[in-house]
Amino acid sequence: MENFEPEIVAFCCHYCAYTAADMAGSKRLSYPPNVKIIRVPCTGKVDAIHIMKALLKGADGVYVAGCLEGDCHFKNGNIRAAHRVAYVQKMLNDIGWDGERVEMITMSAGMGERFAQTAKEFTEKIRQLGPSPAKTAAGQAAVG
Amino acid sequence: MITAEQKPMQEIINCIAPYDRILLVGCNECVTVCSAGGRKEVGLLASALQLHFLKQGKTLDIKEVTLERQCDPEYVEELVNYMDQVDAVVSMACGCGVQTIAARYREKAVYPAVNTKFMGASERQGIWAERCQGCGDCVLGLTGGICPIARCSKRLMNGPCGGSTKGKCEISPDVDCAWQLIWDRMKALGIEKRYEEVMEAKDWRTSRDGGPRKIVREDLAS
């Protein structure tokens, strides 16, 4: 599909990635506008269902951005989040989707550059993977 | 508690492939506690199935309901209003729940989404281990509180077999030898003499060998 602009949901921890995103903005670091952030108090709050529902509702990719290992404001919420993301990845592979559409990323609040960089990389990865199978199939079904 | 774990995704998918409208039913008892079929797992499975079929170009209509307990007809009755809106039912409860639904709603196919595993206990978060096989004639009082039927691979009743090595079962170094555990426990309780007593051959009629079992409490049932 040409001109494919992936729609990406980023669940961002208030204490790190969300702040890093603000910092990226204040430094005018450009990253793809495809990324839409949903703020959470900790990535430990991100339920596997939230990720699945995001895909179901039309996201082409979802990432969870939390604190660096050992930096979690709530001890280990980021580690739990990483496990959940891995669980979702496996589940996606099981249903014939690409687990790569979901990813866990870590950064600290000061890493505006990393926020912009990972947003770019993830968007690019999803662009390579192509539109969500939900969309293409629905589109074909509608056309066919 | 009864433990269960989700079936392989492909198996579930195959079961429901012919249908467009599914009722996915969870249970707020054992399968919630063992994270196999509670409200959360229902939500996850529903979205996974929807995603799968979306890729096939099919929008699967899934209704999610989690009952207080799927093995009681009264709770299962709550599903009645959904039945004319769905083509089939998928249950995330143990086999008891699946059958209770199947018994009540005879016109609908009911598929299990989980494999009911065993009666077990929770070792810690996320880990459950088998503890009871429901033999109908409990011997725990004789074995220091450790069940040789559920926990000895061979269900031996009078001490370990020759495969017991350093306290582990020969089937796997991760499995404790139940009889080692029983011996240690008896020693700790100072009742190791009892170990010498020979247990008679077990009467398996109280277990499955006597056919499907039933409990009747006359006082309550009347």
Add this chain to the structure above:
Amino acid sequence: MEERNDIVNEPSAHPKVLVIGGGVGGIRAALDLAESRRNVVLIDKAYAIGGLMTQLDRTFPTNNCDLCTVSPDLSESGRQHRMELMPMTTLVDIQGEAGNFTVTLETAPRHIDVSKCTACGECVAKYPDWVRFTPGLDPRAPTCMRYPQATPFAFSVDMEKVEDIKALQAVCRAEAILSDDQPKTATVNIASVVLSVGAELFDPAVLDHFGGGQLANVVTGLQYERIMSASGPTAGELVRPSDGVRPKKVAWIQCVGSRGINRADVPYCSSVCCMYALKEAIVTKERFASDIEATIFYMDMRTCGKDYELYLNRAKNDYGVQLIRSRPHSIIEDPQTGNLSITYTTDEESRHLTEVFDMVVLSTGFRVQESTVELARRLGIELNIHLFAKTEAFSPVSTSKPGIYVCGVFESPKDIPETMVQASAAACMAGADLHMDLSDPQAEDDFPPERDVSGEPPKIGVFVCDCGFDIGGVIPVNEVVASVAKLSDVVVAESVGYGCSGDSMLRIEQMIREHGLNRVVIGGCSPRTHETRFQDLLRRVGLNKYLVDIVNLRDQDTWAHMDRPADAAKKAEKLLRMGITGVRKSRPLVDHTLPVNQNILVIGGGVTGMNAALQMAELGFKVYLIDRAPDLGGLARSVRSTIEGGDVSAYIADLVQKVRANDKIQVMTRTIIVDHSGMPGLFTTGVQSGPRMNYMQIQHGAAILATGAMPNRPKEYLLGENDGVMTQLDLDSVIADMPDQAKGWNQVVMIQCVGSREPGNPNCSRICCATAIKNALRLKALNADTQIYVLYRDMRTYGFSEDYYAEARQAGVKFIRYQLDDKPVVAETDGQLTVTALDPVLGRRIEIAADRVVLSTGLRADDETTEDLAMLFHVARTDDGYFLEDHVKLRPVDMALKGFFIAGTAHSPKNIKESITQALAAAGRAQALLAKTTINLGASIAKVDGNRCAACLVCVRACPFGVPFINADGYSEIDPAKCHGCGVCAADCPAKAIQLMTFEDDQILAKLDGLFERLN
């Protein structure tokens, strides 16, 4: 906001603190005092508070719009109960002494009744000359306020210009114009004074070069700010004053009127101009056109603040700002085109170079106003030779008169973060003169009762800020508003200019009332900075504060995607949809509060930690002062003298004695921190102490991190290999302890920036230039014949330390500049040390035989310590290992983790005076927190639905803090006072029986619905 025009002579029984000057410093000081429950009177001679900062377009190093950053603070000051705001007011007289002054204040007539004025603008529209507004280039701004977020939110009539007061009164429908307003005098009983009167900027019109103010396209830095500013005379269009055309080449000339000896010059460095010129250059390229050529003519680039060197590198490398080390002599205007030619020389070129520019910006610095000198005379405080308030190195915010404290530029030239630090420090000192009962419960905020909206269908108001250019300059705000206006439940959708300005807030309040709104979406900047402000707005109109959602259009959309405006607009619409669908599901919630533990933990027993501890103890708080070293004193114990000649050793000894003697301070040396838990106001920190490493737990409400930095000792220039090579710190002790040895040296070479400002440690260590000068002067004092060579890259003797730089040059110290790519070479042959370097003036390499080579190695972060503590406390660090403050500009001592404060060199390299200032500031901020008897935990806590709960224990096991338990009724219970609000339990609960309030599942899913509406 309170404003009193009718104060009569009534000395109060409850003394207050008087803050003079309503710039950012004065506001910070007043807010700190009010927050720590002292009554404050804030006076300013202008008719609205805000000072100089409100005229700036953006501030370094974040390039934020200042109005947006400062306005929440300004209106916060409008709201504080303990604060009395008196604009157009001056101090006439002061009597008495510290703790019991009586001041006479005179308020000039405004001729407008502020309580009636609605700031409609009719008066200025009709009679623009009669009503006061924006100073600067061209005062014909569309509103008569100095800036859109003015506080108080009202006009002022310039009676001298009014020709017909009746005519003016006739246009005012609010009947707010007073024809016979008279000056009013008030006498107020006060305990102490904070002076934050700032300074004015040098007016280059008095110069006979650089056009002397006559050339149209030569502007000052401040005028350039006004031209770029969205609220400025050109409404944010960067154009030349002469012809309204956007310039293609802009030059900045540094040190205009500063660091000079000529007529009208001052000798000191104004400290801020290098950074603001860099900022203006970056913003010019970033916001207007990247192909505008920006050239800065400078003498030394003085980017010595925290991470400022990185900003300089960005300007050079990322934005292509040209930096030319040269001080041009004059600017010649082409009368036809208005273009300006500058002739200059560089080290590399032997010929004169001439270059033509479209505009030239003169980087002018600070001057003390005459009115300030007069005020100082009235107050009876001493001034230094430059007419700034005189302070001492060890008492950095105290004037010569007890009870009168100073902060901001009037103390010495400084930037906003330093002003904020000093303001908090001065407020802390001033507050100490006013006794406060710590156990006295505080008054409740005065908000109307909340309207019950539970039965109502959602009625949503959407208000989108244009934030000047920051949002409106990137996306068409009105179109975006229109696109979401038709969404279901949206009753009102409007663009509101600066949403955080007084008039916009009033407008939003009015809309909420008019339409009976029960949900509000604000499209603006980050909720991290502005959520509280809009929550307060809702509270004022009787709505629960959790019924508002802030959509981050600026930081996470228009700023980041300014290069793709069409995409940014699409994203803005989607983000707003998410906000709207999300807020629909928001619920009224009640905050939980807990009593505060009023003890403070101070970590680090150096100069900073000891000062913070003493100050907190002085204010009546119990202090735990811990240090891992066996003794107090820290790094300052190896410093002997300040540049002003102050005896550091004696000072430290005295400080240690005072700390040890204070019964409110428990000193624990040889102590390390091993664990930490709790929440702001209620922390528990486990320490191991003494030779046996005994474990104990400290309960405290706040903590100050004053762990310091380490002297850098890079393996360079034979340091550690040759005894003749030493650091400045080593030299300091040699001069103090073995002066005879130092006296015998014939030639000494000092090398600057050793291990700083280079890859690996890109930042400037700030203190080394002044230290080198200090030691050079001391060596010269010992033996005037000692030849001293200082090899430097930029001499960064900011502020008044420039005086010592001049003194050193006069004393014959030779300064030779070197480049990073051609560093000096230190060698030893037959026991003789030689230093070889390129002398750019001679244009050839010179070799100096040196008795001693002294390396200015500066400081580096104590990486291990800050890393350990950052892990334990979960606080952030900078890339180079210093602790990271919450906001580099406006909250320089607060950390993002509430209850934690930083001071001293753990924050960034700084000298003793600056460290003490920050120590006092941290103490001030900490006491503002601890003075509250209760702490608000917010509403973001996990809540269990007992009906759904399967008592499975998952939450009990998952909670990182062990809070949930299965209660007697057989379901999980979570104590709101203990819940930290992470939401792990809510995510893991297999029965979906737990919701984390404010982040409920249905709200998150609703946001997703909003984003993907087209698919549903």
